[in-house]
Amino acid sequence: MYFPTKLALAATVMTIPAAINAAPLSTRDHINDGIILNYALTLEHLENAFYTQGLKNFSSAAAFSSFPPTLFPVLQGVASDEKTHVQFLEAALAAAKIPAVKPCTYSFPVTTAEEFVLVSGILEGVGVTAYLGAAASIADGLTLTAAGSILTVEARHNSLIRAAQGRTAAAQAFDVPLDFNEVVTLATPFIVSCPPENPPLPFKAFPTLALAKSYVGGGGYKIKAGSKISLAPGAKTQKDGLSVAFLTVTGPIFVDAVFVDGHDDAYGHFDVVVPAGVNGQSYAVLVTGRDTVTDENTVAGPAIIEISN
Ligand SMILES: *[C@@H]1O[C@H](CO)[C@@H](O)[C@H](O)[C@H]1NC(C)=O
Numbered sequence: 595m596y597f598p599t600k601l602a603l604a605a606t607v608m609t610i611p612a613a614i615n616a617a618p619l620s621t622r623d624h625i626n627d628g629i630i631l632n633y634a635l636t637l638e639h640l641e642n643a644f645y646t647q648g649l650k651n652f653s654s655a656a657a658f659s660s661f662p663p664t665l666f667p668v669l670q671g672v673a674s675d676e677k678t679h680v681q682f683l684e685a686a687l688a689a690a691k692i693p694a695v696k697p698c699t700y701s702f703p704v705t706t707a708e709e710f711v712l713v714s715g716i717l718e719g720v721g722v723t724a725y726l727g728a729a730a731s732i733a734d735g736l737t738l739t740a741a742g743s744i745l746t747v748e749a750r751h752n753s754l755i756r757a758a759q760g761r762t763a764a765a766q767a768f769d770v771p772l773d774f775n776e777v778v779t780l781a782t783p784f785i786v787s788c789p790p791e792n793p794p795l796p797f798k799a800f801p802t803l804a805l806a807k808s809y810v811g812g813g814g815y816k817i818k819a820g821s822k823i824s825l826a827p828g829a830k831t832q833k834d835g836l837s838v839a840f841l842t843v844t845g846p847i848f849v850d851a852v853f854v855d856g857h858d859d860a861y862g863h864f865d866v867v868v869p870a871g872v873n874g875q876s877y878a879v880l881v882t883g884r885d886t887v888t889d890e891n892t893v894a895g896p897a898i899i900e901i902s903n
Contacts, residue, residue, distance in 0.1 A: 624796060625731050625774070625796065627732055627733050627734050627737045628690055628692040629795060629796065630732055631683055631737070632692070632694065632793060633724075633777075633795055634724070634725070635680065635683040635684065636698075636781070636795065637724055637777070637781060638676060638679040638680045639695065639697040640698070640700060640717070641679075641717055641721065642673075642676045642677050643697060643698075644702055644717060644784075645669070645672060645676055645677075646673065646677075647704075648673075648702075648704065648710045649669065649670065649673055652710055654666070661711065661758045662758055664758065665711070665758040668754045668755070672718070672754075672755075675747055675751070679744055682740075682744075686737075695792045696789045697789075698785045698786065698787060698788035699786040699788075700786060701786050702784055711755060711759060712759070714755050715755040715756050715759060715761075715875075718748050718751040718755060719898075720772075720777065720781070720898075721744075721745075721748035721751075721752075722745060722748050722752060722769050723769065723771060723772040723776075723877065724777040725741050725742070725744060725745035726771040727773050727774070728741065728774070729741065729742070729745075729771070730771070749769070752875075756874075761874075761900070765874025765875070765901075766872070766873040766874055768842065768843040770841050770842060770843060770877055771843060772841070772877060772896065774797040775797050775799065775800060775892070776800070776877070776879070776895070776896050778795075778797045779799040779895065779896065780896065780898065781799075782799040782802075800893070801829035801831070801893070802829075802897075803825050803826070803828065803880055804897050805824065805825065805897065805899065806824035806825060806857065806858070806863035807858035807859055816902040817868055817899060817900065817902065818868065818901065818902060818903050819870040819901070819903055820867060820868060820870075821868045822866070823865075823866055823867075823899065824854065824863040824865050824866070825838060825851075825863060825864050825878065825880065825895075826859035826861065826862070826863040827861050827863075827864075827880060827895075828860075828894060829894065830861050831880065831894060832882075832893070833853035834853070836851045836853075836864065836880055836881065836882055837849060837883065837884035838850075838864065838866045838879070838880055838881075839878065839879050839881050839884075839887045840871070840872045840878050841877045841879065841896065842871065842872060846886075847869045847871050848884040849867055849869050850866070851865075851866055852864060852865040852866075866878070868899070868901060870903075872901055873901050874901060874902075875899075875900055876898070876899045876901045878897045879894070879895035879896045880895050881893060
């Protein structure tokens with residue numbers, strides 16, 4: 595069979611891009627496979643920088659003594675995989691004669707090994723949602739397979755890190771596909787500046803959405819279905835007519851968003867009751883109305899919420 599043979603032959607970084615190049619890059623909804631490869635490379639650069647910095651900061655197994663001893667070699671393996679993903683995507687873009695985005699300057703909210711592991715697990719989870727969300731827009735079958743082959747590895751990274759944190763490795767039966775703008779919204783806070791010559795990508799970040807300051811620091815409190823949480827937008831929003839949508843592959847689950855002024859949050863926050871039907875690393879967006887989630891009616895987010903049912 596053509597497909598597996600091609601993939602079996604593609605044992606090195608250099609041969610899969612050649613296979614990708616064998617098919618023309620085609621366009622779907624103004625987004626072509628070249629743009630998606632650069633989008634993926636943007637995320638892989640971020641992950642690569644995160645692990646390069648992090649394993650410099652926390653460079654021995656002793657730094658991770660509050661975790662199972664299996665974690666340090668896992669992190670080293672993850673770092674190596676992310677570097678390889680960068681090289682792979684750069685080679686794929688070079689083979690297609692498309693300029694590749696270069697790494698940006700990043701800022702990660704990490705001062706302890708525990709925070710490093712926390713952000714690591716979150717980034718790997720976001721990687722899964724990004725590749726899954728992009729899948730439907732990839733035109734070429736071999737590019738889709740290559741993206742899928744990265745997605746499954748990101749999912750295993752995420753599970754290994756979650757397990758080391760004592761979290762459920764695979765918290766639910768389905769992962770969540772996030773769209774391009776939603777993923778860019780999650781990546782943007784880590785990006786300080788990018789080389790001006792980077793090809794611009796046709797995506798934009800929404801205002802951020804995060805657990806409210808007054809809410810964070812609840813000391814090991816686990817968020818479950820029925821928990822009342824507060825989500826703070828990173829920009830001024832309307833107060834009425836909004837809802838929060840928890841994203842799932844079968845469609846959003848909408849809940850009321852009740853505006854609360856002031857407290858410690860610059861733009862107030864919205865009180866929300868976590869619905870049933872979402873578990874693990876979950877994603878919630880603030881939207882107008884309550885029957886659809888599109889780029890047009892998204893007000894802020896996604897927020898990342900760890901739900902432990
Ligand atoms: C590494 O340490 C530097 C200096 O303290 C810090 O700015 C950076 O955020 C850290 N990065 C990671 C991923 O640990």
